[in-house]
Amino acid sequence: MENWYAEIITIGNEILSGKTINTNASHIARRILSLGYVVRRITTVMDDIEEISLVFKEAINRKPKLIISTGGLGPTYDDKTSEGLALALGVSFEINKDAYEMIVEKYKKRGLPLTEERVKMAKMPAGAAPVRNDEGIAPGIYILHKDIEILATPGVPREMENVLENFIKYHLKNRPNISYYENSFLLLGVMESTIAPYVKELVKKYNLYIKTHPRSKEMDKPELEVQVAGSSTDKEEITRIVNECINELKQIGTRLGGRVQEIM
Amino acid sequence: MENWYAEIITIGNEILSGKTINTNASHIARRILSLGYVVRRITTVMDDIEEISLVFKEAINRKPKLIISTGGLGPTYDDKTSEGLALALGVSFEINKDAYEMIVEKYKKRGLPLTEERVKMAKMPAGAAPVRNDEGIAPGIYILHKDIEILATPGVPREMENVLENFIKYHLKNRPNISYYENSFLLLGVMESTIAPYVKELVKKYNLYIKTHPRSKEMDKPELEVQVAGSSTDKEEITRIVNECINELKQIGTRLGGRVQEIM
Structure with a gap:
């Protein structure tokens, strides 16, 4: 190997x-x-x-x-x-x-x-x-x-x-010869600290890289980019798991009063 | 040196x-x-x-x-x-x-x-x-x-x-050729998490090593050993500063409803 x-x-x-x-x-x-x-x-x-x-x-x-x-x-x-x-x-x-x-x-x-x-x-x-x-x-x-x-x-x-x-x-050229997949979406109206405990749980549940990137610093108009990434020898499997995790995060975001927006 | x-x-x-x-x-x-x-x-x-x-x-x-x-x-x-x-x-x-x-x-x-x-x-x-x-x-x-x-x-x-x-x-034999001084006391009836924010402030204020060691795990009978240590080229100065910090910690402990006890 x-x-x-x-x-x-x-x-x-x-x-x-x-x-x-x-x-x-x-x-x-x-x-x-x-x-x-x-x-x-x-x-x-x-x-x-x-x-x-x-x-x-x-x-x-x-x-x-x-x-x-x-x-x-x-x-x-x-x-x-x-x-x-x-x-x-x-x-x-x-x-x-x-x-x-x-x-x-x-x-x-x-x-x-x-x-x-x-x-x-x-x-x-x-x-x-x-x-x-x-x-x-x-x-x-x-x-x-x-x-x-x-x-x-x-x-x-x-x-x-x-x-x-x-x-x-x-820039990164050297890529491990396994399938890497990432997906992300925008979550409007939810503060990073509000969703943080849910993210922590999902990291444990899925064993994926999950990260929220705040795009605006305004407390009254929070905007988060939610990113999920992982890799596996099985391309279909990692795609499915990342997207499953993305969907669960969208549901949580909506439940917390936020609005989901796709990234173009 | x-x-x-x-x-x-x-x-x-x-x-x-x-x-x-x-x-x-x-x-x-x-x-x-x-x-x-x-x-x-x-x-x-x-x-x-x-x-x-x-x-x-x-x-x-x-x-x-x-x-x-x-x-x-x-x-x-x-x-x-x-x-x-x-x-x-x-x-x-x-x-x-x-x-x-x-x-x-x-x-x-x-x-x-x-x-x-x-x-x-x-x-x-x-x-x-x-x-x-x-x-x-x-x-x-x-x-x-x-x-x-x-x-x-x-x-x-x-x-x-x-x-x-x-x-x-x-065990430690090699000791830097500067004066090291430490002092500690017992604080009864105050939980570690209660005094933690004060300890954080005092670490900044005094630039000393301050550590609380919980001696009992019972929530209803908390017992903390509060330790303060530091070193300096000036023996009198470090003794004075450590003891000043100890006194401030004792006052805080008492204010938080705790009882101070000396360690024999």
């Missing part, structure tokens, strides 16, 4: 000091498990270029198919993931044209000047591609290295989740 | 699959930070002897002063930490006499027979000492290897916390 190993790297002193619980690693693990990957190792290291570089190198040497990191992509001096990754790969660390354009656009829209700290978020290992971040400024970093796909995501959970989804949608 | 690095290893497929969030690592990190250690790396690996052995070896090669693992000490076939650690250290894996006596005693008290699975929990790397587990059966494993102190704790949070405290109290 082919190895579909993945590794997760979390970067940040706040995790090592125990201040922040590593929920990002759990999210990434569950999400890539739904694609058929097996997570073999999760490593947390300090915000230190040498350490970051070392841990990427070690992961690469174990030859997984996929490495996903989270944290250390922001504008401040202690955000060192991108530079550490460049060092690990032995490539130069430079302004990425596409990333630069994404960032210029975002600050322009907000009427904010482009400072040195802000430009920093466009610096990436040579050969990388930026991954869209619809929830914040810093783009994710995608690079294919010796058939290992590497993705660096920001550490803010909302941004990490969004970059991860964009990576899966637009 | 001397290096007071520590590493944490968490063992378990349930963490790698994202099913369980790694709160154990955060607890251990906060606790040893209060002693003056700096956690340099947290690694999570599968329940696999080769992987466990490898990750212990790698940690040992980075020469920290302290390595603490959690998980994989139970009676079932997939609990492999002890054997993996023996393999990493290149020593035999054998029945530890003291551990065996602890385990025999516990099952005798409960009137249960000593099966092969139960005896398994007494098998340890040669040269190890068992660490008392007052909350469960499997003792912790303590071993001093080339001036690196290694502690293996169970994965059940209640048991891990207890074994960690017993290790700090009875």
